[in-house]
Amino acid sequence: MVIDSGTSATGTEFSSGIPTELLGEARERASGLGPYQLAWWRLRRNRAALAFGAVFLLVLVLCLLAPVYAHDIAHTGPNDNHITQTVKVGGKLEDVVNSIGLPIGPTWHSRFFLGADTNGRDVAVRLLYGGRNSLEVGIVATLITMVLATIVGVVAGYSGGLLDGLLTRALDVIWAYPVVILGVALGAILAVSGIDVGFVKLKGSSLMVPAVVIGIVYVPYVAKPVRGQVLGLREREFIEAARVQGQGTLRIMFSELLPNVGSTVIVFVPLMLANAVLLEAGLSYLGAGVQPPNPSWGTMIADGISSIPAAIHLVLVPGIMLVLAVLSINVFGDGVRDALDPRAKIRIGR
Amino acid sequence: MLVLALAMSACGKSTKAGGTATVLFGTAPDSLDPGMAYTTQALEPDQTAYIPMLTYAHVAGTAGGKLIPGLATALPTISADGKTYTMTMRHGLVFSNGRPVKASNFTYAVERALKIPWGGSSFITDNVVGSEAFASGSAKSISGITADDATGQITIKLKAPYGAFDNVLAFPSFAPVPKGTPFKNEPTNPPPGVGPYKITNIVPNVSYQVVRNPYWAKEAIPGIPSGSLNTINAKISSNTTANALAVLGNSADVFDFADTIPPSILAQVPSRASGRYEKVIKNSTYYFFMNTKTKPFSSELARRAVIVGLDRNAIARLGSGFFTPACHLLPPGIIGHPTGPCPYGDPTKPELAKAQALVKESGMAGTPVTVWGEMRSPRRQFVDYYTSFLNQIGFKATEKIIADATYFPTIGNLKLNPQTGFADWNEDFPNPIDFYGILIAGDAILPTNNQNFSQVNDPVINAKVNTLGSLYKVPTSSLSSVASQWQALDEYTSKKAYTAVFGYASFPKLASNRLDFSAAVLHTVFGWDWLTFKLK
Secondary structure, eight states: OOOOEEEOTTOOEEESOOOGGGHHHHHHHHTTOOHHHHHHHHHHHOHHHHHHHHHHHHHHHHHHTHHHIIIIIIOSOTTOOOTTOEEEETTEEEESBOTTSOBOOOOOSSTTTTOBOTTOOBHHHHHHHHHHHHHHHHHHHHHHHHHHHHHHHHHHHHHOHHHHHHHHHHHHHHHHSOHHHHHHHHHHHHHHHOEEETTEEEOTTOTHHHHHHHHHHTHHHHHHHHHHHHHHHTTSHHHHHHHHTTOOHHHIIIIIIHHHHHHHHHHHHHHHHHHHHHHHHHHHHTTSSSOTTSOOHHHHHHHHHTTTTTTTHHHHHHHHHHHHHHHHHHHHHHHHHHHHOTTOOOOOOO | OHHHHHHHHHTTOOOBSOOEEEEEESSOOSOSSTTTOOSHHHHHHHHHHOOOSEEEOSOSSGGGGOEEESSBSSSOEEOTTSOEEEEEBOTTOBOTTSOBOOHHHHHHHHHHHHHTTOTTTHHHHTTBTTHHHHHHTSOSSOTTEEEOTTTOEEEEEBSSOOTTHHHHTTOGGGSOOOTTOOSSOOSSSOOOOSSSEEEEEEETTTEEEEEEOTTOOTTSSTTOOOOSOSEEEEEEOSOHHHHHHHHHTTSSSEEOTTSOOOHHHHTTHHHHTTTSEEEEEOSEEEEEEEOTTSTTTTSHHHHHHHHHHOOHHHHHHHTTTOEEEOOOSSOTTSTTOOOSOOTTSOTTSOOHHHHHHHHHHHTOTTOEEEEEEESSTTHHHHHHHHHHHHHHHTOEEEEEEEOHHHHHHHHTOTTTOOOEEEEEEEOSSSSHHHHHHHHTOGGGOOSSSOOOTTOOOOHHHHHHHHHHHTSOSSHHHHGGGGHHHHHHHHHHHHHTTOEEEEEEEEEEEEBOTTBOTTTSEEETTTEEEGGGOOBO
């Protein structure tokens, strides 16, 4: 990734030389807009990104309204079983789950709008609650990744020497394992034992367990580029100037370096969020993420697999929602990246 | 051969010797080492490779519960006081590694099972003189077992008469193994045994093969088939839908009876697998254990609340109709199964309001409860329902679902002290003591591999189990004389609400059209009897 501009503590704008093909960008800069205003201006011109951003926002709002839907429309909770109950469809009573264990499909009524699962739970309610859980895990995991990765990347890149070596090797160790395998291993262990490290105490069934696992396994994917950028920045004049002015290491890191890696970090946020939501679904599918009976899109797909093809809605509904959410985050994320740095090429995942 | 071929064709049916079959399991065996194996997934292959001193007739139905001599020349002779068992090892037997089998190899296998320790080791420590001292490390050998390698005679002295002891001798865990086999579980490198087959190429949790034992002396042991197939491939995949479809589509041959055919394809099974599918009843009980040693189920009222409110019809639907709602621990095929009504009302008519009132009355409302379960379907779904139900009646329940292969060893660790969760029991042998001696008797509480998950230690039950367990010498012939006493005991257990029994299972017998379905036995004790598998 190439990041070639920034603003120093003294307010000087840096540029490593704008190629002729980027003359348009130079003109944009000449308009007097700041880098983030400029990015916002570019993003507004990207209608596809905005449209998908709106889709993601819609998904998010729907999921946040899950308790309202459950309480006022479906009149059932996400984990309430209705196995032996009946529901009126087209004027006649039907079993929510029949005698051989097959659940009812979409009724298009307020109850069991998208059908029931094998435990007679309302799929629509679980879909929305599952979305809350998936997005909550994804967002917390992304926050953990971004905070840890930024700290590690800045500290390693600026300090150099032994500390850089140790941190980089630690990142390499995490990087060496495929994300899913590492996530499953950590998730499976922590789902039973929970987390009890100092002031961090989490039960195995807590949603925060998969969030921590996902947050940690993705740290190298952000920390390495941040470190690489800091390695370049620390040799620049504005850092030298800050040192000469007597600023301490911590102050240089937080006041000088951090603002300069900000755009990189922002570019990574939607990409990491999409990856975190996908990994959460994968881990939950494999039983190492969100713990049952709590729903997530991954656990819903896993639960529905055994009912294919007779009750295919159990897989289709959460699957479509997952695709929609991840696609919208990704397209919007691409837009953000293009807006912040039109020349950047970023790829996450292995 | 020609005569045989003509005879077979005259019958309109032909089978061929040799060939390979594939068995699909939804769950991995706990261990293929006979010293550790205790689940049906492990005992099925072990029965082909580790013939014990006594074994069961290789026939279907209740006749399969009849004991026959295995490596012993005859059934044991029992002294007049019922405390000394004497039997003789057959001459000329060799292990699958070619080494000769001696009578002392039996003693070694028993010692090894106690040291590992095997989940049913209390069958020995409770009964055999000197076995407790050996298990605890205070003795170097089991003083109650003597073996004469020269004559092959084995003598076992019991502390007190125990009628089902000859059933104990039929566990593959006590099948002879070579001396020097480590006193530890060897799941990927099980020891040599005596049997028509040996187990090889083990990839844990993925696959293994059962291949012919080159040292198996054909027809050496009457009543034990030598097996028709050359190789049996066992494959483990938790996707039971795919497993069932593979057998339906004839790309695999046997569906594990302990797995449930998913409801999504169950409707098509009778038509697609006509002549190679049936429901078979085996003696098994499915229940939720409730730890009597810890809150909230240390309260009898709290336990009763579960039993009163549990919707067994709902569970039967989750089990695709393979469950009969029930309340008693002993299933109908076992002598002692109560014929009277359930003590807390019709098990098909749950009383939710009454259950909620009982929880309030117990003072346990709001108590956090961790519900343990395993991943495979429908057991996960049972636990999902049960957790939701516990929350409905006033507890604060959360789930802990763990991998199938580690589930029972995990909840069997006494240090974990699990509050409640899923459990089931398939008979080891057709005798009520097999249920009570392991699941309910106080002596059965073990630090590891515990099966008395409710940690029941009731003096009334303990005394009765000891009395009934020693009342008879030949279980099958004498059990009926004490049936009423077993019934009374089972009714007492139900009344004390120690376990929330929810049903008795029937099992799917499903095979490919390559396999001779009528010859293949779904055995009352073994599960699928692999020695009866033949290709058409």
